[in-house]
Amino acid sequence: MSKGIYITTPLYYVNADPHIGHAYTQIAADVLARYHRSRGRKVFFLTGTDEHGQKVQKAAAEKNLSPKRHTDGMAEKFKDLWTKLNISNDGFIRTTDEKHKKTVKRLLKELYKKGDIQKRSYTGWYCVPDERFWKEKDLEDGKCPDCGREVEKIEEENYFFLMSGYQSKLIKYIEENPDYIMPGIRRNEVLGFLNNNELDDLCISRPKSRLSWGISLPFDNNYVTYVWFDALINYYSATEYIAPEGISWWPATCHLIGKDILTTHSVYWSTMLMALDMPLPEKIFAHGWWTMTGEKMSKSLGNVINPLELIKKWSVDSFRYFLLRQVTFGMDGNFSKEQFKSRYETDLANELGNLLNRVLSMINKYNPLYSVGNPDGFDKQVDELYSDLDELYGDLKFNKVLDRIWEIVKAANIYIEEQKPWELNKNGEKNRLAEVLTNLFEALKNIAVMLSPFMPETSVKIKKQMGVSDQKSSDIKWCPEDSFKNIREPVPLFPKN
Numbered sequence: 001m002s003k004g005i006y007i008t009t010p011l012y013y014v015n016a017d018p019h020i021g022h023a024y025t026q027i028a029a030d031v032l033a034r035y036h037r038s039r040g041r042k043v044f045f046l047t048g049t050d051e052h053g054q055k056v057q058k059a060a061a062e063k064n065l066s067p068k069r070h071t072d073g074m075a076e077k078f079k080d081l082w083t084k085l086n087i088s089n090d091g092f093i094r095t096t097d098e099k100h101k102k103t104v105k106r107l108l109k110e111l112y113k114k115g116d117i118q119k120r121s122y123t124g125w126y127c128v129p130d131e132r133f134w135k136e137k138d139l140e141d142g143k144c145p146d147c148g149r150e151v152e153k154i155e156e157e158n159y160f161f162l163m164s165g166y167q168s169k170l171i172k173y174i175e176e177n178p179d180y181i182m183p184g185i186r187r188n189e190v191l192g193f194l195n196n197n198e199l200d201d202l203c204i205s206r207p208k209s210r211l212s213w214g215i216s217l218p219f220d221n222n223y224v225t226y227v228w229f230d231a232l233i234n235y236y237s238a239t240e241y242i243a244p245e246g247i248s249w250w251p252a253t254c255h256l257i258g259k260d261i262l263t264t265h266s267v268y269w270s271t272m273l274m275a276l277d278m279p280l281p282e283k284i285f286a287h288g289w290w291t292m293t294g295e296k297m298s299k300s301l302g303n304v305i306n307p308l309e310l311i312k313k314w315s316v317d318s319f320r321y322f323l324l325r326q327v328t329f330g331m332d333g334n335f336s337k338e339q340f341k342s343r344y345e346t347d348l349a350n351e352l353g354n355l356l357n358r359v360l361s362m363i364n365k366y367n368p369l370y371s372v373g374n375p376d377g378f379d380k381q382v383d384e385l386y387s388d389l390d391e392l393y394g395d396l397k398f399n400k401v402l403d404r405i406w407e408i409v410k411a412a413n414i415y416i417e418e419q420k421p422w423e424l425n426k427n428g429e430k431n432r433l434a435e436v437l438t439n440l441f442e443a444l445k446n447i448a449v450m451l452s453p454f455m456p457e458t459s460v461k462i463k464k465q466m467g468v469s470d471q472k473s474s475d476i477k478w479c480p481e482d483s484f485k486n487i488r489e490p491v492p493l494f495p496k497n
């Protein structure tokens with residue numbers, strides 16, 4: 001069976017509405033998926049919702065809904081936002097799917113049989129909102145070291161996944177596979193943690209007396225599965241019942257996550273797979289956060305950016321473009337409406353939009369022949385970028401791809417100023433005029449193709465106005481269209497706002 005490209009986002013937890021952080025991961029994963037599809041590769045792009053656990057049970061109770069009703073409504077909210085952001089996911093998994101639950105139970109049983117899960121009595125300090133146990137020594141001023149809230153002392157019997165036994169194997173794996181956790185700063189963080197701390201075993205059960213909303217342990221009906229243990233398995237379970245058949249999808253090509261869930265993925269999920277003798281994903285990429293004037297966005301600070309408001313005012317494509325152009329993927333970024341506006345007006349309206357407008361207007365006005373002559377370096381610039389794309393996308397260097405595309409946009413604008421087609425026309429230099437406008441036309445066509453993963457709607461608009469077919473990037477070469485005959489009157493791509 002051939003191996004497909006399998007890209008995942010985290011399963012978003014349905015205790016609160018979607019925000020810009022969710023949108024960011026989603027757009028990045030979408031760009032990656034669209035890129036690989038455009039090169040003719042088989043892609044499975046999965047997203048979904050994480051629906052079990054205490055916080056969901058609580059959020060449902062606060063709304064006087066059953067957890068099921070609450071999660072149904074939340075899953076729709078996420079799906080709705082993904083449609084509005086033009087997200088092309090191939091699958092949407094919900095951890096309440098019967099088939100997912102079945103896989104979770106099967107894998108739990110397997111680990112239990114192997115002796116990797118054991119029942120123990122346990123005393124710990126429990127943070128309800130975080131659904132996490134802490135040891136006495138971890139507490140800060142008697143409170144949860146993660147969120148600073150009150151913790152409860154709980155003594156109970158629970159099931160533990162013997163994660164500690166995989167510590168040295170995991171360290172070795174990360175050291176031998178430098179691209180496993182990216183970017184490097186996150187990899188070093190995980191290695192630093194693993195080299196300086198003794199890994200604990202992971203409590204993977206919750207007594208039903210305390211929490212009923214979860215997947216029952218297959219070997220003890222008095223407990224449900226810890227929500228993270230259940231949720232992480234989605235990446236694999238989806239390949240069994242959602243992904244297209246006939247292609248091998250596991251291991252995943254890339255798990256895209258936010259840096260706040262690095263430990264659960266790089267440590268919990270990796271060791272779970274090791275214990276199950278399953279291959280680890282090829283890459284875990286943890287991106288940074290968007291902040292407002294340096295503060296993390298949060299509901300309580302009242303500085304949350306609503307993606308829907310932005311796309312209503314500025315268009316989906318400009319939002320997608322801004323998020324991936326503004327900062328290096330992996331680092332934190334500061335979100336400012338001024339910077340957004342400036343990217344819109346400068347990069348999009350002036351540089352790209354005007355380029356299309358000028359080129360089409362001149363072709364309409366001067367009516368030149370389509371003439372491939374000296375490409376004046378544009379062919380080389382396009383070819384070089386095209387051959388670098390796999391590597392750039394492989395390292396998720398989205399802003400580098402956009403920088404390189406913009407080098408061509410800028411070069412084309414400068415070329416117009418230097419070649420002065422209006423003078424060529426006035427002086428009757430028909431052949432050179434045809435050559436120059438053909439070069440600009442071909443450059444624009446390739447820009448449109450390479451932009452399509454980032455700005456799918458804009459790419460289609462450009463190609464429509466140019467009257468060229470909807471090409472895949474696998475078709476990219478400096479090849480002639482037969483004529484300018486299908487060109488339309490230019491329409492501004494990014495109207496003034």
Ligand SMILES: [Zn+2]
Pocket residue numbers: 127128129130144145146147148149
């Ligand atoms: Zn906490």
